[in-house]
Amino acid sequence: MTEPFEMVVGLEVHAQLKTETKLFCACPNDGFGAPPNSRVCPVCTGQPGALPVLNRKAVELAFKAALALNGKLAHKSIFARKNYFYPDLPKAYQISQYDEPFCLGGEVLLRLKDGKTKTVQLARIHMEEDAGKLLHAVGSQTLNHSLVDFNRGGVPLIEIVSQPEIFSSEEAYAYLTSLKEILQYAQVSSCDMEKGEMRCDANISLRPKGREKFGTRAEIKNLNSFKNVKDALEYEFLRQSDILSSGGKIIQETRLWNGKETVSMRSKEEAHDYRYFPDPDLVPIDLSPEWIKKLKSEIPELPQARRERFVSEYHLSPYEAEVLTASQAVSDYFIQVLKLPGAQNNAGVLAKLIMNIPDFSPIPEKQMASLTHLCAQKTITLNQAKELYPEIRESKKDPKVLVEEKGLAQVLDEKILRDWVKEALAANPQAISDVKGGKKQAAGALVGAVMKLSKGKANPALVNKLIFEGIDKA
Template sequence: MAVSAGTTNHETFIRKTTIHKTFKEQEGDSHAMTGALHGYEAIIGLEVHIQVRTSTKLFCGCPNRFGGEPNTRVCPVCMGYPGVLPVLNREAVRKTLGAGLMCDCTINTYSKFDRKNYFYPDMPKNYQISQYDLPFCRGGTMPVSGVGLSGGEMQSKGIGITRIHLEEDVAKSTHFGSYSGIDFNRAGIPLMEIVSEPDMRTPDEAYAYLTGLKQIMQYAEISDCDMEKGQLRCDVNVSVRPVDQTAFGEKIEIKNLNSFRAVHRALEYEIDRQISDLREGASLRQETRRWDDALGMTAVMRVKESAHDYRYFPEPDLMPLEIGTDWRNEIQDSLPERPGVRRDRFVAHYRITPYDADVLTQDKLLADYFERAVAKGATPKTVANWMQTELLRELSDSAQGIAESPVAPEALAELVALIEDKTISGKIAKDVFHIMFATGKAPSVIVEEKGLKQVSDDAEIGVFVDRALAENPAVVEDYRTGNKKSLQFLMGQVMKFSRGKANPQSANRLLKERLEASEG
């Protein structure tokens, strides 16, 4: 399955979509997702478009931002007015090269832009400035491993990246029944096209590849990859073939995939459908299908016409680019540690579990947070636990990102220190954290203000212990007759009387001592 370097979103006008119905569905039996491969394997390749985060568009000075009133962030250049010329945004090139280096790509030392010719209303010049035979990056790898989305362990492997090139985004068409509107705010936003090799065999691998790409883009601050804002768009190519066959089957392209989960579901559906059709003796044809997320199925959009001739030729308005070793090295040095490398380092260096390391390195900011807290001397494992439970829960409850966290990593480290030096108990610490999150106050201040300091003095705790024993003679009796569980109730009483401040270890020891002493 050759993944073409430049298919467009808009080869023909879509008038109608017909829902593919299998023989079984027509009989009323819903298409059962069996997931069984029956001796077939799937071949999956992905073509991902990612908008590069820059302050301005690729070839003009208009702001690169999402949304806003239609056609308010436009100028003669991005509207394709007569006489205008493109001027290349160096930052977009820099970030594209960064993306390539993060994926172990080879950087072409000589690169250029080309014109890709086709007519469509969302294309201001009716040609797109793109890259044809000399993309900025080629030949990279994206590693996938671990537990896949469907719960199974994936075989560790590297998914090949054929190429990464830079091009201008097109305008956004919106169809209003009898007419269409075009918003050129999006036209000219720098867009990377990342083409994979047909190396993926399962929906889990495709999902992991996409997650990995997104993670890298966010790590290196190349793109926010917000699919809802169209910052990451994905087309899938999938075919199936008997495992002992080397020739590829008929390639199906799937469009309208609005989330990684949709990619996974669509692939599950499509692989199943293709295998069923082949097993029923039907032959497949090369076509483009549209994923319907609500129905959970794909439908034919168009059957592949003869290959579109884009008549690429070198863009005469832009000079070719020589990417020198100095610039390449400078970019390389500015890139962050890769997520996979960081995860392995967390396990080796901080002695946290691979699972914890995985969660913490999912997001660069989360991993940075962790390291900042640990740098303050807090025990890594404790920090990891607190982040994954209290911090992430509070953030999710308040719909905030880690960047907006009212609790700074230094404050969390201080809280952990208060627990570890027994100033407060773990239980009290949870309350303190809640207040920290709500008020942004330092934990020591909260402990001071609320008088939450743990009581570790035996004499002081002894008072609460004596009271618990005195007020509960029946429970004491129960304990002495052998029901050791009664100790828990008495502990609860001690904590209640001390308003949670009694050091639990001390309270436990004192309780046992007195119960056993009077027993003896």
């Protein structure tokens, strides 16, 4: 390779809106895993005379996505017909938005390695309906014809189009991670990629490093996991740089990622190929400021704001804040437990508790507050809490009662500890003179002796302190 290239990537993400029903009919929006064609009606199968009725809830969720992503809502937006023929599209057009989408602009904050951040601007967000799905096999049996399942047809989607401001596969991954978090926190989409609720197309071109002008791009279709996006971009970067380095030209085309490589699918259509025109069956969407104000007030705290608050208000480390906010459910739980007596003012301990327990599954908030209190008071250690956790979850007992029943509580009473220390010192004169002679590690035997006397319940840090005090006096 002669010239060092950089990739220039723009991502188009389709997210399925979390509505009860489809975008233009009353069919349930829960077709994943349902029997084929069990979620269909004359509207979403394009029967003659059937007319679409816009789902208000879908519009509200789309607007919330725009607000959460700092996009600019258009005062008026319209639906357009995107015309093309394919067997999964019964009307032979898809209802989408074209030159008057509901949102222009917006931004996504990327969190990169070593605490670095970067903002990627959005070009636009628009609403559209999903198409059906072709089946070429049933179970393990390949068919000599294709079947079509229209359950997905008419499912409400938003398409979020980024500016070509992503310059590496890592940035693409970070972009998708942040975007998914924001859409999930805003309750707009579940973004479950395994159910096809979030899908991504990537436009990628190469240019010599340091040059402004874009190269010719290829579009990679239907990337259904973050890892696929990363792998496909890395593959495509090598493919295009090989062509460019040997003096070849990139063809503008649509390619498909098959898990190993990208393969040419068709030459890329231009927008005018689709003969877009305003859908005469649907009225424009008019915004009222009151409506937007109401929607804005309904958006829960978003992940970035929550991360910052966890650091400034609860004094968690940025790392702890990052881990806890990775899931909205976990961070909500954290906030709820903190309101209870016992956990109040012990945010740091609660954070560590939640993070220390592998495969964390929440226990009732009251139990968690009690467990936090026991750790904060040093009655038990974080490790003991971790070991006790499965039993707390199963027995549903107050952790305090369990700790008492099991006799786990650490002895912190200095009076009791001093007696044990005295006994240990009296039995080990050699260790005392070793420590005095400079062999500090000889104190280990004394700590061990106290732990034995206390049946493991003495607080090791306190014992250590008291032993050195005792030796000084001896």
